[in-house]
Amino acid sequence: MDQLMSIVQAINGILWGKLLIVFLCGTGLYYTLKLRFVQIRKFGAVIKQTFGGLTLCGEKADAEGMTSFQSLATAIAAQVGTGNLAGAATAIAAGGPGAIFWMWIAAFFGMGTIFAEAVLAQTYKVRDDHGQVTGGPAYYIRDGFGSKWLAGFFSITIILALGFIGNMVQSNSIADAFNSAFGIPTIYVGIGVAILGALIFFGGIGRIASFTEKVVPVMAVLYLLGGLYILITQAANFVPAVKMIFVGAFDPRAATGGLIGVGVKEAVRYGVARGLFSNEAGMGSTPHAHAVAKVKHPAQQGLVAIMGVFIDTFIVLNMTALVIFSTGAIDGQTTGIALTQRAFELGLGSFGNPFIAICLLFFAFSTIIGWYFFGEANIKFLFGSKGLTPYRILVMLFIVLGATLKVRLVWELADMFNGLMVLPNLIALIGLAKVVSRALDDFESDGTLKTK
Template sequence: MDQLMSIVQGINSILWGYVLIVLLCGTGLYYTLKLRFVQIRKFGAVCKQTFGGLTLSGEKAGKDGMSSFQSLATAIAAQVGTGNLAGAATAIAAGGPGAIFWMWIAAFFGMGTIFAEAVLGQTYKSRDDQGQITGGPAYYIRDGFGSKWMAGFFAVTIIMALGFIGNMVQANSIADAFSTAFGVPHLMVGIGVALLGALIFFGGIGRIASFTEKVVPLMALLYLLGGLYVLITQSSNLIPAIKMIFVGAFDPKAATGGLIGVGVKEAIRYGVARGLFSNEAGMGSTPHAHAVAKVKHPAQQGFVAIMGVFIDTFIVLNMTALVIFATGAIDGQTTGIALTQRAFEIGLGSFGNPFIAICLLFFAFSTIIGWYFFGEANIKFLFGSKGLTPYRLLVMAFIVLGSTLKVDLVWELADTFNGLMVFPNLIALIGLAKVVSKALDDYKEDGTLKVK
């Protein structure tokens, strides 16, 4: 077991140390330039398409897919997860305050990548054997890029990475938080989460869309209000906190007075890696949600996808970082969710720990729903609708198991499969760049095609 652990850790150090950072950021830069900074020049369209006619109780999703906002909420359910609470803190502890600056850079270029993913998801969406709209990277890799084996490889790796192993990680985060805050046994938490998940899993796309469109905005609002309260009470520290980010990006030791002894290289590495892991741009996960949106033109959902990265990184993740800096929670030793809890305990007193436990429940549980949905699309790709019931039962079992076991190997395997699924997705993204560029060029503000 120790030997296997060593091998997996070695693979991950290569994948997430440099290879994937270069490939993901490179793809983001490529699309940003190719699409002529679409994330800036079309930001008005991004806001209009996302929030125009916004409602938390939209039309019921069905065989023809979800509303555009429901698709965004499902994507954000996966994006805004434990990474926004624990990931930001881990990046800060390992790379200093400047890691947040490099998270911004990764997110900015990631907006170009995620626009492409959403456009391709829409362009190559299909219907399953029950007539249900479905889609995602496996579909555009097979039908657009023309590689069945790469599509199959992607489908298998994402089912393992998110549907099974990833959801074990999320369940364990919830169980740990509730055990610490309320003394609830891990197994009881796991069973409760699995049963709640089953109520949504077995309700199909309609129940998933109904859940995400209501819960995701409310959970984000709850967290932001709590964070805003802390920042108001610590307002005198807000400007110095922001200064720490910019100073730390280029002089990490100066930002904390040497408390975190890292260099610029570490700030960039951990900031970019955790940023990409949080917003998931280029990883091939969120296109499953954007593919089923009911829009007139693929570019419209591409704009909505850009907003998903903006909300994940520039709003929610930033709140975590600013609270940590403003409260002075950094001690050079605490990391991960413990650092975030420490910051909110300083800011909210005795309510801080329960507050983070409740937020973590919402964030992690919504991620379980989002990742379940992404896996479901690939189960249908590989096995058809007959594979759904076994898949749902297996996901429930992994949730219960994950809540009771914190095996380091499982965590490392989650990172490995997350990394492996990126390669076929990025290859297809580069290969289908002309399709994405044409979609943007053909788009008019009313959602119709330009006259040739």
């Protein structure tokens, strides 16, 4: 077991040390320039496309797919997860307050990447053996980029990374939080989460869409209201908190008085890495949700996808960071979800710990639903619809198992498979850049897609 841990850690050191950070940021920069800063030029259209005619009770998803907002909600369900609570705190503890600034930079360029992912997912979506619309990177890698081998590799890694191992991590986070806040045994929490998950899994795309369009807005508003209350009560510390972010980006020791002894290199590394992991731009996960959106033009869903990164990083993740800074929770030792809990306890008193436990349930459970859905699309790609029932049962078992384990290897394996699934997706994104830019040009000219 120790030898396996060493191997996995060595692979992660290569993947997440420099390779993926450079590759992901480079792809985002490339698309930002190629698409002429679409995330700025078209931000008004992003808002209009996302929230025009918004309702929490949209039409029922069917074989034709989901509404555009339901697809976004499913994507955000995966994006806004434990990374927004624990990931931001980990980045701050390891890279100082300036890590948040570099998270912003990663998210800004990531908006270009995620636009491209959504456009390609829409362009190359297909129907499965039951006539249901489906799509994602495996499909545009195979049908657009022309590599069946890379498509198959992507499908296998994302099923392992998100559907199985990733959902173990999410259930573990829920179980630990509820055990800490309410004293509930982790096995019971795991069983409860698995049962709730099964009720949605077996309901198909209709139930998934109905769940995400209602729960995602509610969970985001709940968390933001709690954080906003703390920021109001700590109003005198708000400006110094924002200042810490900008000072820490270029002089980390000055931002905390040397409490966190890191340099600019660490601030950049942890900010960019955790930022990319949080918003998932370029990782190949959210395109599965955007592929099934009912839109007239692929670029429309590309614009909606940009909003997903904006909400994840510039709204939810920022709230976590500002609460941590405003409450003075940084002590140089506490990290991860414990740092976020400490901040909310300082801000909300005895209600802080239960509040974070409840928010974590929403965030992590919605991520389980989103990641299950992404894995489902790839099960269809590899095995057809006949593979869905075994997959659903296995996901439930992994959820229960994950709640009871405290094995560091599980987290390391999740990071490894997350990293491996990114590579074929980014290769295809670069190779299909002309398809993306042509789609945007066509949309801007007359709103129709003339060619693939």
